[in-house]
Amino acid sequence: MLMLAVFHLFFLLVTQASPLDQVLKYIDDHQDDYVKHLKEWVSIQSESGDPLKRDKVIEMVHIAGKAIESLGGSVELTDLGTEELPDGKMIPLPPVVLGELGTDPNKTTVCIYGHIDVQPARIEDGWATDPYVLTERNGKLYGRGASDDKGPVLAWLHAIEAVQALKQELPVNLKFIFEAMEESGSKGLEKILSEKNATYFSNVDYIVISDSGWLSSNPALTYGTRGLCYFLVEVQCAKQDLHSGLYGGVVHEAMTDLIALLDSLVNSTGHILIPDIDEDVVPLTNEEHLLYKTIEFNPEGFKDNIGATRLRHETKEDLLLHRWRFPSLSIHGIEGAFSGPGAKTVIPAKVIGKFSIRLVPDMDPNKVNRQVATYLSQVFAERRSPNKLRITLNNGSKAWVADVTDKQYVAGRRAISRVFGVEAELIRGGGTIPIVRMFQQTMQKSVMMLPIGGAGDAIHSQDESISRDNYINGTKLLAAYLAEISQL
Template identity: 45%
Template sequence: MYLTNACGCFLFNIANFVLNLQILALSVIMLLFEAGVSSSSSGLENQIFQYIDLHQNEFIQTLKEWVAVESDSIQPGLRQEVIRMVELTADRLRALGATVELVKLGSHKDIPVNLKFIIEGMEEAGSLGLEEIIKKENQRFFSDVDFIVISDNLWLNNRKPALTYGTRGNICFSVEVRCGERDLHSGSFGGIIHEPMTDLIALLDSLVDTSGRILIPGVYDDVASLSEEEKKLYEAIEFDIEEHKNNSGVKKFLYDTKEEILMHLWRYPSLSIHGIEGAFHEPGIKTVIPARVIGKFSIRQVPHMDISIGEHQVIKYLEDVFSKRNSPNKLKVSVPIRAMPWVANINDPLYTAATKAIKTVFGQDPEMIRDGSTIPIAQTFQNITRKSVMMLPVGAADDAEHSQKEKISRHNYIQGTKLFATLFLEIAKLPGKLQETSNTTTTN
């Protein structure tokens, strides 16, 4: 489901607070323009900031109302809440004078940049069908879009704003080992059969060593070499290792230096084991031998790694390890999820505009960072539309995204509203080689 706005194209995870502050930023600019303020007026940014500061309590109240809607697309029982959030957003856009329809676009150029919105509420459930819509609309809806901005990640720390220019991809694997049709009692069969759990644990244990290095042959072959320019970016980044430990709740990392930690988070692949399905996991002891167990792990890929090649390498490796065990059990390896890594050019005009906006709002240049997680829509947009894509985080490192206590501070929320308003103005100042009115698509 998507809606379009005559003012423009942002793609949003409906539950995300960023949608709220972006629309607030847009509404502030429109209010000032309706009051007769020109985009060339001196002190326009100060007027915007003053308005936001004076009305921040109203903004916070609106945010409370929005986040109270349980628009969690991963839970089927809450799908109606996702729809309700879409309707609330549509009402808000209509109140700003936007035309909200299912597909048809209008045109509106009363503000310095022409914005397009796509509102999509199923990101956590995989955004099924979204890629097909982007392909279908590429020559129409996206034809006059210059930039795509995504807000779906965090700063590297709690103090300094950041711009994100790359993310890792992800391949998720399920490894099933089966010995029979039903579970067995360990007193009756333990010691005389090849147990599936033993085979599975051996397979999972063979994937990575104690230093975190992936043991599958060929995995690192296509990882890009570290350039001097990239190396300097890591050296300049402010990163407090102890703060990162505190945020994560762990006492020791695999690596000791800032550069090593960031590189292994961002530019090198990693393998994580996530769980075992079919194993007894409740409190107490149950002396059962599971007939069928499924191990689940994933590899975070980096730019230049080929997903299909990586998939083949993993499956062949697991089959080789399993064959050496001489087990009569059945092995089945499947790949339920594939997501591409993404990297952008930090010298692109969009990054220049965002850097200036951050400098204006926060009084300092942003950190240029990558993200170790996966946001597949970034690469999808870049591949299909061939537009400039950027990630503009507004949350701090301790916002605990995806956890039970996910939050955003009042400071980041209000300053983030100012940031998007300033970014719209900076995009409008870009060189004339762009369209007279730039279209900006933002996503989160």
């Protein structure tokens, strides 16, 4: 009798489980299938920056489109035209995948963005295993694209499939936009967004992106990213390289000028020396500052992880503010200078210095460009050098920040609480993800970054990975988000 009573109790618990509970259990039960699916996607070397692998990138586009169709969605592969290579050869740009699943006018419509191209990866670069063979080791799934961004894209598709497998009705209408040129500047994507804004995207209520990661072991929502201005500073002193024994001491060397210009940009504390560069930075409020106090972040662990001997700031709050909330300037390299092993007594005829400024709200790239050009021209003039100076803004994009009280962030926080049993950390990103602002600016809709990747996933680096826990629980999180956003 006791066994029968226990059985009946178990039966009641199972049959009374909520639809979302059933979906979460289904995801747990099928996690090996999801890992196998990720292995298939990782095996495709969809490196958008390598013209010789363009066929693999296009193959990945078709696979992603078929995955949406397998869920019952309609798919349009939108042509982006061609791309001209440095040698003048024209090659096709991979199409953008536009998918749609559900058209109920009484439901919320969520647009999911992801990218299916990857950064280059070779085992000789220092990978422990073949980057295009998904390898599970110590709870982590190693492979190029596992975290950025094939794993998260698949997590969305698996979350939807789990709902359908249980014969449940999807709580929202879905639209998909998957691109395959994100790692190469999202060429052609902004044009597609503008052209389709009044038609395909007209009924979208929310846009959600999972192309980012957590800061710590705690799940997070990303509500801001910094913008970027990337500059080239070119100095030319002669028509060809010169021998230092014959010409050293008699010409104004381009390298000397360039070093002086680069040294004038930032001081040893990291303060940017360009006048008024931060005059448009939105003041930090007390309410915003409090957000940084609750974030889990270990300065000592961070320092040790990157191998630095000392950081510029000591407290957690100051470090995070300078990573996310304040502008920064970094010098990246000098083109044209001798950099190989051994000695070479050459005076370069032309050198190009490369540096960037990470922008924060409300800095404008065009204004920053004028400020940089004016300042460097003045520094150069004070040197009384006869050399030629050219300053070029290679690319510029504004920072992005969202309203964390928006309904979508409420849904994201509830979903994280539901799946992980903890409160979400609200974080910013120090890097630049132009697509986020592109969506917000073009479509004028709420955009949220809902990451499932971990803090140590090594995206863009050797041994990129995503933990099995993040991959599977992340799939649950995305399913829970769809349920939560449908109720707001």
